[in-house]
Each structure stands twice: as structure tokens, then as C-alpha cells.
Amino acid sequence: MTDEIIRTEDLTKNFGKLEVLKGISTVIRRGEVVSIIGPSGGGKSTFLRCLNLLEQPTSGKVFFDGEDITNKKKNIAQYRRKIGMVFQNFNVFPNMTVLENITLAPMLEKKIPKAQAEDEARALLDRVNLLDKENEYPRKLSGGQKQRLSIVRALAMQPEVMLFDEPTSALDPEMVKEVLNVINDLVNTGMTCVIVTHEMGFARNVSNRIVFISDGIIKEEGSPETLFASPRDPATRRFLSMVM
Amino acid sequence: MFFVKTYKLWLKYQAVFLRGLGGTLVISAITLLFGSILGLIVAVLRMCKVKPLNAIATGYVELLRGTPVLLQLYFFWIGLPKLFPGLGLSDMQSVVCALIINSSAYISEIIRAGIGAVDQGQWEAARSIGLSEKNVFMRVILPQAVKNILPAMGNEFVSTVKGTSLASTFFLPELITSYKTVQSATFLALQSLTIVGIIYFLLDLVLSWLLGIFERRLQESD
Numbered sequence: 199m200t201d202e203i204i205r206t207e208d209l210t211k212n213f214g215k216l217e218v219l220k221g222i223s224t225v226i227r228r229g230e231v232v233s234i235i236g237p238s239g240g241g242k243s244t245f246l247r248c249l250n251l252l253e254q255p256t257s258g259k260v261f262f263d264g265e266d267i268t269n270k271k272k273n274i275a276q277y278r279r280k281i282g283m284v285f286q287n288f289n290v291f292p293n294m295t296v297l298e299n300i301t302l303a304p305m306l307e308k309k310i311p312k313a314q315a316e317d318e319a320r321a322l323l324d325r326v327n328l329l330d331k332e333n334e335y336p337r338k339l340s341g342g343q344k345q346r347l348s349i350v351r352a353l354a355m356q357p358e359v360m361l362f363d364e365p366t367s368a369l370d371p372e373m374v375k376e377v378l379n380v381i382n383d384l385v386n387t388g389m390t391c392v393i394v395t396h397e398m399g400f401a402r403n404v405s406n407r408i409v410f411i412s413d414g415i416i417k418e419e420g421s422p423e424t425l426f427a428s429p430r431d432p433a434t435r436r437f438l439s440m441v442m
Numbered sequence: 443m444f445f446v447k448t449y450k451l452w453l454k455y456q457a458v459f460l461r462g463l464g465g466t467l468v469i470s471a472i473t474l475l476f477g478s479i480l481g482l483i484v485a486v487l488r489m490c491k492v493k494p495l496n497a498i499a500t501g502y503v504e505l506l507r508g509t510p511v512l513l514q515l516y517f518f519w520i521g522l523p524k525l526f527p528g529l530g531l532s533d534m535q536s537v538v539c540a541l542i543i544n545s546s547a548y549i550s551e552i553i554r555a556g557i558g559a560v561d562q563g564q565w566e567a568a569r570s571i572g573l574s575e576k577n578v579f580m581r582v583i584l585p586q587a588v589k590n591i592l593p594a595m596g597n598e599f600v601s602t603v604k605g606t607s608l609a610s611t612f613f614l615p616e617l618i619t620s621y622k623t624v625q626s627a628t629f630l631a632l633q634s635l636t637i638v639g640i641i642y643f644l645l646d647l648v649l650s651w652l653l654g655i656f657e658r659r660l661q662e663s664d
Contacts (some may be wrong), residue, residue, distance in 0.1 A: 252566050281573030293585050302581065303571040348567070355571055436466035 201228045202264075203359050203390055204249055209258035210414075211244050218244045220414035221258070222308075226359065228230050231399035234394045236411040237437055238368075242394045245411060246363050249392065250274075251283045263358075279307060282310050282352030286364040288344040290336045296323065296347055297332040300354045308355070318385060322350040346380050359390040366397060372404030398442055402426055412435045448621075448633040455624045455634075462620025463641055469616055471607045472539040472600055479550030480542060488554055499550075506547035512608055515540045519612055533612050541609070545602050552598055556591030557583060589660050596653040600646045607642075617641060 204226040211219040217240045226232055234242045247253040249260060251267060251274050267277050290311045291299050302321035304310045310318075323329045326346040336344055345365060346416050352360060362381065368376040385391055395401050400407060404420045409419040410431070415426050418431040426442075429435045452459065480663065487499035492600035497574075523531050560583050568582040569575075610618035619640050624634040 250570060275572050275574050279569055283570035285563060287563050288515055289563035303573055307572050308578050352571060
């Protein structure tokens, strides 16, 4: 397929004796929005973290744009610049202002001049309604604001795909929506997204495809309509009956 | 009586004591500067995943922490000139080398703990935006670690300054040596010790005060 952006082949990951991933093969296509759902400890986040090699797979391969990035000779930082990631715990840099958080990587790794990087950062902040916070330090921001900042920090590198690792799980309930709205806007721009989430309603609305991961394998995948309405696998059925 | 005598002694031998202070300051500054740089390198090696490097760094730290400083000073004072006869090392250079190496072991442990206290998520976030490993460490992790490190580093600086007094064993020009000089000229041992003690105390007071200012500066930005 010419429009594939990420492909995994028989991906496994062990932590000591614990097998977290037991062989995951899938393809993410450009423009696709894939939500990964499943029980805690089933391997969703580990799978996502293997896509930009924050976790080194035990075996198997990850291809980005047709290139094997698990090959040790590749400079992984170069690929990570094209793969944005948003974390459950925001992980914004507490010692930098909002603006500095965003301009750091473009200035250091893309050699974009400061003024230009700041202009671009402000445009991004405007998109997520944080323009008035540009000179604040993250400790002055709410959880929702921090998460919006972490999203635009990733977008500043103009990634080709965005990975979301439970982006709303650490948020107070009233802040979940503002973050989901930002992700939704991003999806509407055509950004390829892979989202690990427990927000079933959201997953159903934004995704082209739902992947159900449990016990380290993909038990079932399909369009949101079919997977939510008529799950085939007993594990999927059990999971969905508990969360919906 | 004692204080008058002490004061008179100070007036008379001011120059000697101040020269001693100067020596202590120079030895301390060199030890702390190079001890910190070497300490950072050792800390990075101890955290590195390459097993042999890691083992060497760990051995280095354990050896230096497990033997007396004075022994290390003698060892370098005798050993270094024998090992590098061509360099023509002075007593001062050999002893300062030993002080640097000794303090680097302690400083590396402080730095390592400070780096370890930075949230793992910061490493991941910095990597996820595509920073090179060098930039991840230098631009994201280290600045945050410095904040964790500073209080313990302050203690280490103060104890290093006091530790330079061991250089007097080799009659290097510093504060305790100035006490020995004045004492042997006047036989006023307690008075000269008092003077030297006050100088040490004031010196550490100033150092703590400066570090306190620096710490508050950093806190403000966060």
C-alpha cells in the first residue's frame, strides 16, 4: 500500500519475564484515525510507545514511511521529529515558559530562527486558546491547559502522525472536553492519529478504525460502527459490556 | 586578655593570614570547578548503559569514598610525580589533583541523584519531539537536575572548602599553613587558631549565602 505511514510486523515486547506484546502486526495509513482500546495492562500503551521507539521492541519491526526504524543504524531522533506524541501526564517542561516549550525542538533540531519559531508557536497557541499564556510557566496552568500545550509542542515539529497515550486520563472531568475538542479539530485537519483512550464515545466519533488490544495481541479491529455494535470476539464483548 | 592578644596578633600577621586565605580560595575554586566537571562526567558514565564504563565509574566512586582523603593526598603527592616525571609536577599540583579527584566522586553521586530525581516522563517527552540525546540531556534534563542538586551541592562546596585544610600537611600555602607559620613564630597557638577559625567560618557563611541567593533565583523561574 502506498499510503501506509506506519507498519508493525510481529511486534513483541517483554518486560523481564512478562510478555506484554505477543506479536502485533498492523498498518496505519495516512489520514487514518485509529483508536486503540482494551483493558488496562493489555499492552495498548506499550504498543503505542513502540511506534516511536520510546520502548525498544523485543522482536519484530516497525516501519515508518517504508523504512525499518527498528534498525539500530537509523537515527531514531530524525523519525521522532515526524511522529508527535502526547502523554497521559502531559510531560511539559516545567523549567520553560509555554513559548519555550514549543520553540525548543524546532529551534534546536530544525534550526528555525527564533523569531520565526515564536511566530509559529503563537499561531499554534492561538489555535488552542492559550495565546494569553505564552510567557507563563507550566505550574500556573491547569491540567487541560498543560495537555493542550503538550499537543501544540508536538505539532510545532509539523509531524506526519500524532500518537496520543490516554491524553485525558489524568484530567479532571471538566477539562476532558477541552482536550478532546483540540484532538477533534486536529483530526478535522486530516492529521493521522493513533489514540489510546478509555473515552469510548470519543473513539467512536473520531475514528476510522478501532483496534481492540488485550493480552498483548489485537483481538479484533474494525470500523467503529461494526466493532461497537456487533463485536465478534468474546473478550471484546466482555470489555465493551463493562465500559459502556 | 585573650581577645586583645588575638586582635593584636591579627593586626601584626594580617598579611600572612590573608595570604593563607587567598591560597585556600584558589585551591577551593580549582577543586570545585574541576571536581564538578569531572563529577558530571563520572555521573554520566555511571548512568550509561555500556557495562564496562558503568563498572569503571562505579569502582572509581566506591574506591574514593571508601578510603581516607589524607591517604589519597599522600598517594597522589608521592605517586603522581613518579608516574609522570616529565611533567615536573609541584607539590601543589599533585595535591590539588587529589582533591579534585576526591571531590569528583562525591559530586558525581550528588549529580546522579539529582538527575535520577527528574521525572522519567521528561526524558520521554524530550525524545518524542525528536531532540538528539545530547539535547535531551543538556537542554531538558540537566537544567531541571541542577535545581535538585543545588542544596546538596552547597553542602559539598562548604565541606570541600574545609577539606582543603588537609593541604597543610604538605605545607602548601593555605589557611592552616598560615596558622602553623604564625604559631611557630609567636607560640600563640590558640590565638592563631581562633583567627583561622573565624576566617573559615566567615568564608563558609559567605558561600552559603551566595548559594542561597542562587537557589532562590532558580526557584523563581519555576
